[in-house]
Amino acid sequence: MRNISKIIDGKRVIIKKPELLAPAGNLEKLKVAIRYGADAVFVGGKEFSLRSGASNFTLEDIKEAVDFAKQYNATIHVTCNIILHQDNLHGIEEYLKALDRAGVKAIIVADPYIMKIAKDLDLNLEVHVSTQLSTLNTKAIKFYQDLGMDRVVLGREVCYDDLKIILDKTDIDIEYFIHGAMCIHYSGRCMLSNYFSHRDANRGGCSQSCRWYYDIFDSNQKLNEGKIPFSMSSKDMSLINHLPELIELGVDSFKIEGRMKSLHYIATVVSTYRKLIDDYCSDPDNFVFSEKYYLELLKAANRALCTGFYDNQADNSKQLFNQRDEHPTQEFCARVISYDKINKLAIIEQRNYFRVGDKIEFFSPQHENIIIPVTKIINEENEEVAVANHPMEILKIPVDIELEEDDMGRKVI
Ligand code: SF4
Missing domain, CATH: 3.20.20.70 (Aldolase class I)
Known part of the structure; x- marks a missing residue:
């Protein structure tokens, strides 16, 4: 026992x-x-x-x-x-x-x-x-x-x-x-492949x-x-x-x-x-x-x-007989690199397409999930852009609540 x-x-x-x-x-x-x-x-x-x-x-x-x-x-x-x-x-x-x-x-x-x-x-x-x-x-x-x-x-x-x-x-x-x-099959007892x-x-x-x-x-x-x-x-x-x-x-x-x-x-x-x-x-x-x-x-x-x-x-x-039912998660869109406390901006790495007007839910090991509307996207040249469509591009978006490195953002659909 x-x-x-x-x-x-x-x-x-x-x-x-x-x-x-x-x-x-x-x-x-x-x-x-x-x-x-x-x-x-x-x-x-x-x-x-x-x-x-x-x-x-x-x-x-x-x-x-x-x-x-x-x-x-x-x-x-x-x-x-x-x-x-x-x-x-x-x-x-x-x-x-x-x-x-x-x-x-x-x-x-x-x-x-x-x-x-x-x-x-x-x-x-x-x-x-x-x-x-x-x-x-x-x-x-x-x-x-x-x-x-x-x-x-x-x-x-x-x-x-x-x-x-x-x-x-x-x-x-x-x-x-x-x-x-x-x-x-039993894991490890399969020869199909x-x-x-x-x-x-x-x-x-x-x-x-x-x-x-x-x-x-x-x-x-x-x-x-x-x-x-x-x-x-x-x-x-x-x-x-x-x-x-x-x-x-x-x-x-x-x-x-x-x-x-x-x-x-x-x-x-x-x-x-x-x-x-x-x-x-x-x-x-x-x-x-x-x-x-x-x-x-x-x-x-x-x-x-x-x-x-x-x-x-x-x-x-x-089982999923007659279907594969795979719908890869599309909504992961941002990973937080750091947070600019003075200007209240999250510095993020783009992971999937999103645009101004979308909502992003940030989750973290440190805090409860928060949902923010995307009101502005700023690229590395400090220009405002309407869409984030370049994978791994470093961008800034306004977020009132302090985020942490490695917080993740997913698009709310
Ligand atoms: S084909 Fe691969 S995933 Fe499917 S049952 Fe066999 S070992 Fe498992």
Whole structure:
């Protein structure tokens, strides 16, 4: 039984706050994830990591990430979770030693050989069992614990009832997915991409073949004639409505998926979960769940959301059969560089088209969301312009309320 709370001066307080673990595909996203409240960030190195297209980190980047994280008492986890083929064996020992020297807290691994040498080398690195291994029960967890592993990242297929049993009957760190994309197969047990595009999903190359459009045939008869093509795309998962009960269960780490996701997505999702965790833990017995957390997440969602396998078997309602339902978030339009207090101007980096007359909602780890009308746009030549249509252009707009570096603006539509 995990000890979650205790009574202090007649009031129950949470003494075991879960870690909020965020993804980052590059240093810019990593710094935003930490500024927006992540306790830890997982990144992929150039070698031995899945998501090879996710702008993976060099060793220099990883050192910079560790140094930046330290300023915020945050930590860095590095994925080394490919399934090794013979030609992947070379260089792994040197790589793990380099990660250790860089001050990385943990590596996330799927291949038993990496588990073994990470422990044999007697490094400071924690070794976390990747979700790629689909660990779903207490016996499998005990197996990894006996091997000396420090944490198990559960498969996304663990439902609430099984999670409760796992947390009751084990005493190793447990990491649980609370938000992100789902595979239509067991994560890490899918070969669709290998067959269709010769890209190995277990070595970082998944081409998301499950989300492609397909015609369906029974012998020569086309079953979807005249209908829209078929796809197997799952809705994304969000457990925002269940976070209080997950905190009470004593989950050690809440994982957000999405190393390929945008800066705006990372900032929105991390800050929403951060605020909810902090709000709940500050006064759990008087906490009232507000719809505002869910509505905030929707501003960054690019697929419909569901609870995945949380209630047990995921059914049709958790899928996007016959549709892809992808509508990339268009409204992220500005990132704050600094604020000119004397002239009450926000200096911003343009991220998407907006114009005078639009409204922008600024959000931040420091303050509540604020909506301002765009009354003026000033370019780098100090000229007034009607539209902001040059990506990354530095602009000034009047804002009465003081904004902070890295606050984000999204167009209100
Ligand atoms: S093809 Fe789809 S189900 Fe298979 S690994 Fe890729 S995302 Fe997952």
